[in-house]
Amino acid sequence: MMAEMPLIQVRGLSKRFGRQEVFKGLSLDIMRGEILAVVGRSGTGKSVFLKHLIGLIRPDRGQVLVDGQDIQQGGSRHLAQVREHFGMLFQGGALFDSLTVEDNVAFPLQEKTRLSDAEIHVAVAEILKDVGLEGVEGKFPDQLSGGMRKRVALARALVLHPDIVLFDEPTTGLDPILVRSIHHLIADTQAHFHYTAVIVSHEIPQIFDIATRVAMLHDGVILEVDTAARFQCSSNSAVQQFIAGRLEGPLTPT
């Protein structure tokens, strides 16, 4: 049986910031329609990894292939075309703080589609309802709570129905109930829109409930990647130490 081609293939990624070597030949396949959680200790370059996937950062060596094509080959126009397939939820939301919630979510529609104002209004109301937010259209991002801001950012990331959505710590700084509700939201919208999700997360063990597969980033490479169930039973002592949050083990608390 021939295996399905991965949607995103990361091949031998190396990146160095000054003296710090962030990636040392990292490789990873991301399959179409899966929810891949990327976990790892703080400062191992998980956000940097996401930014490589979407071409915000260029690798020193190695490639990122989306649908078999290197995203860095073919210039900025090609990169722009590739990015049309992506949505991204940034760590802080990255909402435009001079625009209202409605204008924030409407922004990609206004810029990327030829919909009329009335159609955009309807589409925005619909997606805001999907993420469980109604009646905040006229507010500015600064007037919202952290959880609401994440939801607005999620709505903005999903409004063009992208094939791939990257989540950079979608739940950091939220209470446990909100964490679960955002996770459910991701799982529900993923089931609804069938996008491929890559989630950088520190939510152990909650993230295992929604992830199809889990990859652990450590020391510039993917230490382990497996289904959520098998990942939790991994024989790798570093993985076990990380999941349990123990101080003793191969990972040193620096």
Next chain:
Amino acid sequence: MARRRPPLRAERDASIHVVRFLLAQLGAAVLSLLAYLGCIGLFLGQSVGLIFIPPLKIRRVMRQVQFIGARSLLVIALTGLFTGMVLALQGYYTLTRFGSEAYLGPAVAISLITELGPVLSALMVTGRAGSAIAAEIGIMRITEQIDALEVMALNPVRYLVVPNIVAGIIALPLLGALFAVIGIYGGYFVGVQLLGVSSGTYFGSMTDFVALIDIRNGLYKSLVFGLVMTFLCCFKGYHTGYGAEGVSQATTEAVVWSSVAILVLDYFLNSVLL
């Protein structure tokens, strides 16, 4: 039989190392300066190029014209008024020494139209709007709003930089002209109302001596200052460092660089235009 290495050789090696090290440092500094200048050049090329490649974000341009132009009116009016008044006062006492106070009108007008109007209005707008532009773009950078635009496959330069530059090119000549007009009336108030130059002399000699070329030169200067000031403020904001400190430093540098650039360019424009 093994020969011992003469100590001279080691000394020479050491001095070669020192020279090499110094050359490497110098080279690295020059290279990084060149890279920075190249970065500025590319950014300028992209920003100016995108003015002519549609779509131009008209609504953002209008908003920035309002921000840079309309909201600077009060400060321009005040500085223009008092600059004209000071010019008239200084000019009057200087000119009476030569018995030529009849030339007060043209002296005030030419100073304001060709020099002080464009330069001082550009400096005032740098302090008022340029700092705000740099801070706004800097905050958008550190809160990943610029990344968000890129992820949406939109060119952040088109959205954030181009409207500011176009607005600067539109607003600064108007503000410079307004500065000069208000200054001329400030000079009129001091010269004619307070110091007793006749009104007919003040304005009459002005029309005799102020040539259209003076007004044109003032206009050219304002156009260049509008471009350079908004560009530098956007550039500094766009390439801000990390965190609040990075943004505050970028804002300060934007204002300092713009102000210096305005004064330096003023000299060179004068030498070309006059």
